[in-house]
Structure formats: C-alpha cells, structure tokens
Amino acid sequence: MKIGVLGSGDVAKSLAAGFLKHGHDVTVGSRTPAKLADWAAANAGAAIGTFNTAAANGQLIVLAVKGAVAEDVLRLAGAGNLKGKTVIDATNPIADAPPVNGVLPFFTDFKESLMEQLQREFADAHFVKAFNSVGNTLMVNPQFKDGKPTMFICGNNEKAKAEVRGILDQFGWETADMGKAEAARAIEPLCILWCIPGFTSNQWTHAFKLLTH
Numbered sequence: 714m715k716i717g718v719l720g721s722g723d724v725a726k727s728l729a730a731g732f733l734k735h736g737h738d739v740t741v742g743s744r745t746p747a748k749l750a751d752w753a754a755a756n757a758g759a760a761i762g763t764f765n766t767a768a769a770n771g772q773l774i775v776l777a778v779k780g781a782v783a784e785d786v787l788r789l790a791g792a793g794n795l796k797g798k799t800v801i802d803a804t805n806p807i808a809d810a811p812p813v814n815g816v817l818p819f820f821t822d823f824k825e826s827l828m829e830q831l832q833r834e835f836a837d838a839h840f841v842k843a844f845n846s847v848g849n850t851l852m853v854n855p856q857f858k859d860g861k862p863t864m865f866i867c868g869n870n871e872k873a874k875a876e877v878r879g880i881l882d883q884f885g886w887e888t889a890d891m892g893k894a895e896a897a898r899a900i901e902p903l904c905i906l907w908c909i910p911g912f913t914s915n916q917w918t919h920a921f922k923l924l925t926h
C-alpha cells in the first residue's frame with residue numbers, strides 16, 4: 714500500500730520505518746524535507762517530500778505532527794489529497810506547558826477531542842485515532858512477556874477502521890475498537906496516563922492491555 718506520513722519527528726520516523734519493514738511504499742512529508750535526508754538515506758526505499766507531496770502520494774495518510782498544528786499541516790497537505798482516504802491520527806493535544814506531577818496538560822476538554830475537530834474541518838477524510846497512547850519506540854512490533862498489547866482506536870468510517878486494524882495486525886497489536894470519533898475524548902487522554910510513569914519514574918517501556926473474558 715502507498716502510505717503518506719505527515720511529520721518529521723520520532724513518531725513519523727518510527728511509523729514510516731514500520732511501514733517500510735512491512736513492505737509498504739512510503740513518502741514522508743515535512744515543511745522542510747531536507748531535514749529528513751539522513752533518515753531517508755538510512756531507511757532504504759523511503760521517499761521524502763512536502764506535506765502536500767506525501768498526502769498526494771499516499772493512499773492512506775498518517776498524521777504525526779504536533780497536536781497544536783495538526784489542522785495547519787492538513788491544510789498544507791491539501792484537503793483534496795485527503796478526500797476519501799483513511800487518516801491515522803497519532804496526534805495528541807498537548808499544551809505548551811510542563812507536566813504537573815507527571816500529568817501533561819491538554820488544550821482540549823472532554824466536550825471535544827482534537828480528532829473530532831479535525832474530522833469536522835476535513836469532513837471528506839476518514840480519521841482513525843491510533844498509535845497516540847504509546848511511545849514511538851514501541852509502536853512497531855513491540856515485544857512484551859505478557860503478549861500483544863492493545864491499541865485503542867476509534868473513528869466514524871468502518872472501512873477505514875478495518876484498514877487500520879489490518880495495519881495494527883501487521884505491527885503486532887491487538888485492536889480494541891471504541892466506536893465513533895467521540896471516543897477520542899477518552900483515547901487521547903490515555904497519552905496523559907501513559908506518560909505519568911515516564912515523567913515521575915523514568916519508565917517509558919509499558920503499553921496498555923485490555924483484558925476480557
């Protein structure tokens with residue numbers, strides 16, 4: 714599959730490397746593609762370009778940019794390039810302020826998540842929240858002694874979620890589908906929970922698991 718990854722940070726690079734590892738065709742986008750040259754040289758087969766180029770090349774889009782600029786980046790990517798496509802939304806609405814006792818501040822509230830805002834602005838794209846509640850080093854085929862961890866996802870389009878479930882299967886995750894876009898009000902704050910042991914005890918190597926009968 715052709716994947717357009719929007720972002721040049723750790724999440725974009727980790728996920729892009731995962732897609733390459735699993736045989737996908739990847740274009741990674743940035744405002745300044747040159748900053749990805751060393752990464753592309755070390756990751757055979759990766760193409761780099763602008764946000765617009767990455768979105769145009771991708772049949773499926775990965776959004777992996779700072780939450781506060783997610784809407785700006787999608788505008789640069791071009792609404793037309795997102796139309797009808799699945800957009801994996803890995804972003805978190807983290808505010809520009811330090812954590813308090815390990816608890817990150819968000820710029821959203823429980824009435825509307827960042828993903829709902831993006832879905833409203835880019836109504837023709839099919840957003841699926843995923844990969845936001847785990848550190849980037851654990852996103853692709855993480856190994857835990859207790860088995861596969863759980864990725865909580867949500868989104869309004871069933872076909873898009875099925876596509877993301879297939880990718881999560883490849884990337885070594887169990888998928889827990891929490892329903893429509895509103896569920897992102899609960900899934901985005903999992904990032905806050907995930908980060909607390911990191912900030913308070915320098916523990917960054919855990920993931921969530923949903924136990925069911």
Ligand SMILES: NC(=O)c1ccc[n+]([C@@H]2O[C@H](COP(=O)([O-])OP(=O)(O)OC[C@H]3O[C@@H](n4cnc5c(N)ncnc54)[C@H](OP(=O)(O)O)[C@@H]3O)[C@@H](O)[C@H]2O)c1
Pocket residue numbers: 719720721722723724725742743744745777778779780782785786803804805806807844845846847848849850
């Ligand atoms: N770090 C993690 O382990 C982790 C785990 C789960 C979820 N997340 C979430 O994933 C997202 C990406 O995280 P990250 O740590 O990889 O990177 P990041 O530092 O949060 O974001 C870097 C990206 O944001 C873009 N950006 C920053 N300011 C911009 C602006 N004014 N206009 C347009 N683009 C701008 C950069 O674009 P350029 O390429 O043009 O510079 C770059 O691609 C975040 O929302 C984060 O909360 C992070």
